[in-house]
Amino acid sequence: MPHIRHVVHTDTDALAAAAARTVAECLTERIDAAGQATLALTGGSVGIKTAAALAGSPVDWERVTIFFGDERFVPAGHPERNDGQLDEALLDSLGDRPTVHRWPARTAEDSDVDSAAARFLESLDIPGGDDPIFDVTILGMGPEGHIDSIFPHTPAVAETERMVVGVRECPKPPAERMTFTLPAVRRSRHVLVVAAGEGKAEAVARGLGGADPTEWPVAGAVGSESTTYHLDEGAASALN
Template identity: 35%
Template sequence: MAAGAPRGLVSVFPSPPELGASLCQLLLQEEARALASPRRRFALALSGGGLVSLLARELPRAPALRAQQWLLAFCDERLLDFGDPESTYGAYRTNLLSKISIPEKQVLAINPSLPVEQAAEDYARKLKEEFPEDDVPIFDVLILGVGPDGHTASLFPDHPLLEEEEKIVAAISDSPKPPPERVTLTLPVLNAARTVVFVATGDGKAAVLKRILETDEKDPLPAARVQPHSGRLLWFLDEAAAGELTGPVEKHSVL
């Protein structure tokens, strides 16, 4: 991460199930906070991958969930039909959304039938309509993953999109990770959130997490560039992902 930048609070759990249960507890706490505020809405942005199964296992069982008052968006999306198994929205639609009673009109997704640049512009328009008073959308919670190369959302190392400061949504047509065409939130949106949570599991993430969390780099990896301006930064890791960390962490036992 950038020299002197705070790394956030690192929480380590015995395994993904314990991590998932605590993540859902956090979402319920932040939901309650948001719904008690003048906004009366809980704005959440999710990433895909393994996060889908973590949330699908826990959230439908949460008795206090008030998904009818959610606004749900996605941190990035592949330009694929929603029926494709690699579609983030498609995965959530199949595994979670039908189980938590969130109104369809409150789920913001890309239009995968558009060319990638138009899909990004259309998604940005949808976000601006939902956050009319904000220059940059401010999510209550934004949950990110991190790749073994340090990418997050669809922001990849050494890519020009890391320098984007004007657009809230960007198209990428040369993703080093297939498929090449994607739509992603930009760093200004990620860093505007009230709470950002990185979720990482498995020993395949251990080396890059040590680099992000315990190394100062002149040219930080994309995940290390996520430093909320006024919000908080949390890391939820299982023991395997945290295996190479030597700094202080908050360890959690089985709930």
Template identity: 35%
Template sequence: MDVQGTMKSVVVEPTPAALAARVADRFLSRLIARTRNGRIAHVCLTGGSMGGAVLAATADDPRVADIDWSLVHFWWGDERFVERDSADRNSLQSRTALLDRIPVPAENIHEVAAPSDGLTLDEAARAYADELARFGAKGEAWPSFAVCFLGVGPDGHIASLFPDRPEVTVTDVAALPVRDSPKPPSERVTLTRPVLNASKRVWLVLTGADKASALGLALAGASYAGVPAAGAKGRRRTVFFVDEAAAAEVSPDLIDRDY
């Protein structure tokens, strides 16, 4: 593994808006670098206010016209098992913020099934795993994401992998059904840790003083089972993009001022 993949760095901006612009800038730079020679880029998206803000800032950047979007595939780290037009749906937020504003082919947008598609929650998770397998890289049962965005909850959860729950330790499947989620809606589909950590770059984006403790624990190497964010790592880079409020407990030597 590239030694950078074992390191965690922190990028700090003063406000959520400035942070969204910084992440969007890095995101577009990575996509341009990845696709300029015709290479496919798989991207894993997240929900939440910052997930949407980053995508909206991406859509507003004129460099979106420099990307061949037929080479970019979009996935989600987790999805709420609700109808496609529900405000709780991560994919709806992503479509509104970015995907409906760029010329990405419909077949490049890989959504988790909704209840009205006629699948049960378990079937939706299996179907998503099967879809991932169609694009598996180097014999793997899933693609390696060029960039994997993750939000982090105050409890340290990522995707729908919540602390001290069985989903956190599953490694033999790509996607899992989640029931009785600690955070509503109660039914979800989530990617598992091996899929997330197969990503070239894992970018965790979080803001607010209520996230400071979770960020501190993740950087300190807390137990993955107790703080799932602590176990998130990219094969090339792992970066926490945070605002000043969330960075209250971050050691200055972890802050990357150049990335």
């Protein structure tokens, strides 16, 4: 298994700045090598802060395709959607330079989360096999180790085939969401987990310790080239 490392920062601003620096470097390296790069963003306070820190980074955004790791299945413009917060933090400032793949919104005609997720997956036209989908994936993490909308002991964490699934009865509201799955996250070259606060300490220790992803989903989020947890002192407090 590729080496998983962690870096402890003095506070969340330093954490977000360092994570954003790494993201920008990885994207630029990939653009230099392949002419384009793909990035998956995440919601949550630390993920949004990291996205905001990316706003001033020297990245050739015209060559970047952006995804969101998950989305709440609510109407467009709803304050609970991740993409609105990420627009404000980063995407508004980038204009139409990157290509952005937004998750479908719930509408009166389109209110079935599973079929919306299936249609979204189809629209992405992801090739089969193990080749990377994402050059860089940023992941926030919940205290029970959830990443994207992949929560412990749920059908989403058990998914082994599909790259995208609809989520019902999500343990954290809103109940209906859409998410990339662990098999999709593992098709990332570089995974950055960003987590702050003592409430995340056990999940961090479990993730770095290689726990069963069914119990601690973050443990299943491993990149093919690197996996780095960017932490503050609280989130690192259960590590030796």
